[in-house]
Amino acid sequence: MATKPKLFYFCGRGRMESIRWLLAAAGVEFEEEFIETTEQYEKLLKDGRLLFGQVPMVEIDGMVLTQTRAILSYLAAKYDLYGKDLKETVRINMYTDGTLDLMLMIAVAAFKPPAEKEESLALVVKRAKTRYFPVFEKILKDHGEDFLVGNKFSWADIQLLEAILMVEELDASVLSEFPLLKAFKTRISNIPTIKKFLQPGSQRKPPPDSHYVEVVRSVLHF
Numbered sequence: 001m002a003t004k005p006k007l008f009y010f011c012g013r014g015r016m017e018s019i020r021w022l023l024a025a026a027g028v029e030f031e032e033e034f035i036e037t038t039e040q041y042e043k044l045l046k047d048g049r050l051l052f053g054q055v056p057m058v059e060i061d062g063m064v065l066t067q068t069r070a071i072l073s074y075l076a077a078k079y080d081l082y083g084k085d086l087k088e089t090v091r092i093n094m095y096t097d098g099t100l101d102l103m104l105m106i107a108v109a110a111f112k113p114p115a116e117k118e119e120s121l122a123l124v125v126k127r128a129k130t131r132y133f134p135v136f137e138k139i140l141k142d143h144g145e146d147f148l149v150g151n152k153f154s155w156a157d158i159q160l161l162e163a164i165l166m167v168e169e170l171d172a173s174v175l176s177e178f179p180l181l182k183a184f185k186t187r188i189s190n191i192p193t194i195k196k197f198l199q200p201g202s203q204r205k206p207p208p209d210s211h212y213v214e215v216v217r218s219v220l221h222f
């Protein structure tokens with residue numbers, strides 16, 4: 001039997017969370033090793049397992065993968081969540097690059113001092129409302145289909161739901177002007193693998209708290 005993919009990261013969302021979402025949505029079980037100490041991180045470095053000295057790192061199919069987007073696109077292709085041809089794939093890449101940019105703003109904000117953090121998170125909500133969500137609302141309106149690309153469930157749908165839920169944690173009414181995104185959220189949340197991932201006790205991680213921020217800071221020395 002094939003071994004489960006193994007994820008190496010901190011015990012928090014950060015750059016790994018979209019990888020967890022994609023695996024969970026594909027119905028793939030995975031193991032996690034949480035980095036909690038400098039010694040653990042240095043061992044990974046010393047053993048040459050981190051290509052550019054960074055995590056996320058994922059062991060899968062006999063490979064040691066790093067670079068978040070590369071890992072996500074490998075998983076999307078492997079689990080048939082990456083469109084039926086190059087034209088669908090590039091659209092999925094555009095949509096997921098957009099939602100990754102938005103979610104990275106949230107991840108980075110956790111490490112800022114309180115006043116700056118508040119300002120950054122307000123900007124996230126503004127960007128979601130004015131830059132990102134109008135685009136996805138229009139895509140759904142223009143083609144009238146259930147999914148973002150090719151009328152088929154893909155990585156783009158999974159990551160848009162992840163982004164919507166993250167922004168809703170900052171502003172629960174963020175979808176009030178986006179009726180099609182509201183319906184999309186309900187639809188995608190009810191896909192059985194995703195529904196399961198959204199239940200308490202899954203490998204989904206909570207928003208960053210002060211403990212998470214402290215661990216990352218102390219392991220990475222910043």
Ligand SMILES: N[C@@H](CCC(=O)N[C@@H](CS)C(=O)NCC(=O)O)C(=O)O
Pocket residue numbers: 014015053054055056066067068069220
């Ligand atoms: N482009 C990389 C960036 C990875 C990255 O910056 N990882 C951080 C943790 S979230 C890290 O390992 N930082 C340590 C360092 O850069 O030395 C990716 O997307 O995976």
